[in-house]
Amino acid sequence: MKENNKPGINTICVHTGEVKDEQFKGAVSPMYMSTSYAFDGVDVKRYPRYFNTPNQEMLCKKIAALEKTEDGLIFGSGMAAISAAMFAFLKSGDHVIIQQVIYGGTYNFIVSEFDKYGIEYSFTESDTIEDFESLIKDNTKVLYIETPSNPLLGITDLAAISNLAKSKDILTMIDNTFASPINQNPADFGIDIMLHSATKYMGGHSDISAGAIAASKEHIAHIWNTAINFGGNLSDQTVWLLERSLKTLNLRVKEQTKNAEVMALYLEANSDIDRVYYPGLKSHPQHELAKKQMKGFGAMLSFELTNGIDAMDFQNNLKLIKPSMSLAGLESTTVSPVQTTHALLSEKERLERGIKDGLIRFSVGIEEPKDLIEDIEQAIQKAKK
Known part of the structure; x- marks a missing residue:
């Protein structure tokens, strides 16, 4: 105790x-x-x-x-x-x-x-x-x-x-x-x-x-x-x-959070990604506030693909990461908010909230980050073609 x-x-x-x-x-x-x-x-x-x-x-x-x-x-x-x-x-x-x-x-x-x-x-x-x-x-x-x-x-x-x-x-x-x-x-x-x-x-x-x-x-x-x-x-x-x-909540979330921090840094350095939204990044405008009130930065992040890379083409080419409606499972998943969680909003309402067509929400699971990185890399290359 x-x-x-x-x-x-x-x-x-x-x-x-x-x-x-x-x-x-x-x-x-x-x-x-x-x-x-x-x-x-x-x-x-x-x-x-x-x-x-x-x-x-x-x-x-x-x-x-x-x-x-x-x-x-x-x-x-x-x-x-x-x-x-x-x-x-x-x-x-x-x-x-x-x-x-x-x-x-x-x-x-x-x-x-x-x-x-x-x-x-x-x-x-x-x-x-x-x-x-x-x-x-x-x-x-x-x-x-x-x-x-x-x-x-x-x-x-x-x-x-x-x-x-x-x-x-x-x-x-x-x-x-x-x-x-x-x-x-x-x-x-x-x-x-x-x-x-x-x-x-x-x-x-x-x-x-x-x-x-x-x-x-x-x-x-x-x-x-x-x-x-x-x-x-x-x-x-x-x-x-x-x-x-x-019973395994703490074990799961800590591992997912650790992986998300690795993935956020990788995505931020990727020239095919315009922007990454993750409070654990120093570039996040509220990073210092997140440090004050969060014990960990979480396993959820979002990123915007550069122009010319279609969000659905990218997701359809993923082999390990699953395009899926929900989040927070042991497996990594992605979703296009414009087609799912925020589909009931008009295009004007979505854009007012900063939700663009190329936005991908990424729920990071417990897989090894190197495998997730490899999957994202190959999906981006295929989507480019």
């Missing part, structure tokens, strides 16, 4: 939130698949949609421990977590401020749904604190950020956002998916609610769809009251798989 009797990160990953096998003393959590539990003579009336089956309840403890919060909730997808959190704290007549460059699914959710409910929203023009402050109104209830952002890896100042929000009695939410709890703990900087697409690093094997929220007991209780009505709970079989995956 470490100082203050707090377990280390690998110990949390492996042991916190285990379901004890009291009957057979197995080394892993038993899986409780029941959808029907006793209601009389029990301490907890359990029901899957109430997020409190044995496997759900214990997994929430692990996620809370990883994010250094009091409590957590798990959902069927990242968007289920985001929508439940937003609707729990926003009602007709309220106002939310959203960082300009965010995941396209979140953007589409806001612009497609909020008007129906009379919820006002404003997007910043950048990720500076001044932009957020200038948009605050008397009815502003939430500041929503994503850092590092998807897909351009922008960095938002967590402490500044938290201080601004607290001075105005406004709630803060962050999509912490790209960093994962291994590389960043926003609660350390005063952020109120941490959101994750647990499909990504928490799942880590490209075989789980899930979402997660970590926050104080008070905030989780408030979200729970809304979430039980939306029915976005996760099946216990997937809950069990997610707990299994979280």
